[in-house]
Amino acid sequence: MFAAICRRRLAALFPQIRGCGGGGSYHVQSNPQAALLFHSYSTTAVTGGPDSEPCPDTVSYLVSCGLSPAAARHTAANTPSLRIRSTEKADAVCALLRSYGFSDADVARIARSAPLLLTVDPDRIIRPKLDFFASMGFEPSKLSTAPLLLARSLEKHLVPSIQFLRGIIGTDDGIRRGFSRIPRALMVSLDNCMRPAVEALRRHGLTSSQDVSKVLVVQMGVLMLSPVRIGEIFEDLKAMGMSITDGRFANSFRAMCSMKRATWLRKVALYQSFGMSESEVFEAFKKQPTALLGADETIKKKALFFCDTLKFEMREVMANPVIMAYSFEKTILPRCAVLSVLMREGKINPDIQLLHALLGSAKTFSGKYVYRFAADVPDVVEAYEGKIKFEGFKGQDV
Structure with a gap:
């Protein structure tokens, strides 16, 4: 019911949002306060630091949001522009979030990772984004992991990005599933990241929207990769005999997206150090890509257990590689x-x-x-x- 109300409200505000195409303009006023908020996080690492003296009132308020005293001091010290002396606006932000279904844990996560959201006008900046995401059925718990989306412009970023994804994925359900896996993927620039990434997928053989859609739904994080890295992944999958027509391609691609090429090569070498051939590692990866996603020390600990304690050959273990996951x-x-x-x-x-x-x-x-x-x-x-x-x-x- 709540989502339906939000859809009707947004349909009146943004008539073009229903379609996948169209280039109609969205008459949403750009908010300088939100732009400043978003920009501040790109400079915090330069201007702030662990030696900054945090504001006691700010630390106290962050603790009231659910952060530990140590986490609150760290957050306040590393966000020098954050000052919460009057709690009226911050209370309104927290109340608004909770009214849209955010749990106390979600609010604490937002206060820790994007505390400046507590200082903005909740009705002008945050509520329109919450209506937008609620109308699409996005889960608050997922939004809390990428809270700066609530500071992005509807007109210039969120609506165009969603329309772009609709044109490829086709359904809001598919977009929701992709978003739920990598929420921060929706943060990247449409023109500088999303379009080049999709063009790279097509250039390397995923010529149909259905093929591109499948990859985006299982790994929307590909939108955060450079065309060069996408090309490397195609090369590595081809080298192990993985065709883009293989039913396992999307999940294999998904796993490769989550690591750098140097990391992939190092993990292959790690398995080889336990007596496996390169081709055996590749076959195991194609069966169970997550077998190579663990930290090196974790993989080594499991391998030593199976080989030294249980006296198996590693190739025996990797005949059913899911066990390494x-x-x-x-x-x-x-x-x-x-x-x-x-x-x-x-x-x-x-x-x-x-x-x-x-x-x-x-x-x-x-x-x-x-x-x-x-x-x-x-x-x-x-x-x-x-x-x-x-x-x-x-x-x-x-």
Whole structure:
């Protein structure tokens, strides 16, 4: 109901917003206050710093927004133009955000990452953007991760950018899904970033809007990349035998967008250091791109565990590379602890196919190995919850 009201209000204000095309002008007044706000964040890193003396009243107000005292002092010190002595306007901003569905955690996130929003006129600057995003069904929790969108011009940036994306993706649902994954992608310049990125996608083979749309929905962050980097990603995917017609292309492209080329090459080399060939790494990546997205130390820790503790060859592990995307502390170790308890109690055979047993969703694993035996072996619940630590399959010929 609320979103519908916002749509009707915006339809009256911005009649062209319904269509994907059209070049009608939007009679929305540019707000100098919002422009100054947006500009201030590009200079804060130069003018501010940890040695700046924060305003006590500002620190106190930020704490009231949910920040810890240390975070409040850091935020105030690194935003030298921020002064909140009278709380009337800041209270109005927070109240407005909450009235549009922002949680206390969302407000705290905004106060920490874009505190100058607390000093602007909420009705003139913030409310029109909230109406705009609400009319499209954007989630407040996602907007809170890119709060400076609330300071961008509707006429000059937000509406033209959304129309551009509509012309490619076709539906607001697709735009919402893409935005929810990388909210800050909507911050970049339409002419300097978005258009060149889309042109680069087309130049490298994604000639249909449907192909471009699929990539943008799964990885809107591509709009933040330079045409040169986009070209490198196409080259690297081609080198590993990935065709743009492959059904796995979009997800592989998505993963490559999230790292620099040097990072990609380093991760390939890391897996090779555990005995895998380059082609084996490539095949594993195509099956499960997220297997190469972890931090180097995390990948190394998992690989050493499988190779040194569980005595597997890395190529055996990477035959099902999804296992390398599991959390080591929250998934792999507790599951090993559960299986160890069950072996000790004679509920499962030590010659079980261990890697296969470790795979599957939390629901599948817990149903098969935890709740099934919980009545007879209460320790499996303790092990699954991490209360019984895995110390190896002692005396068990796994």
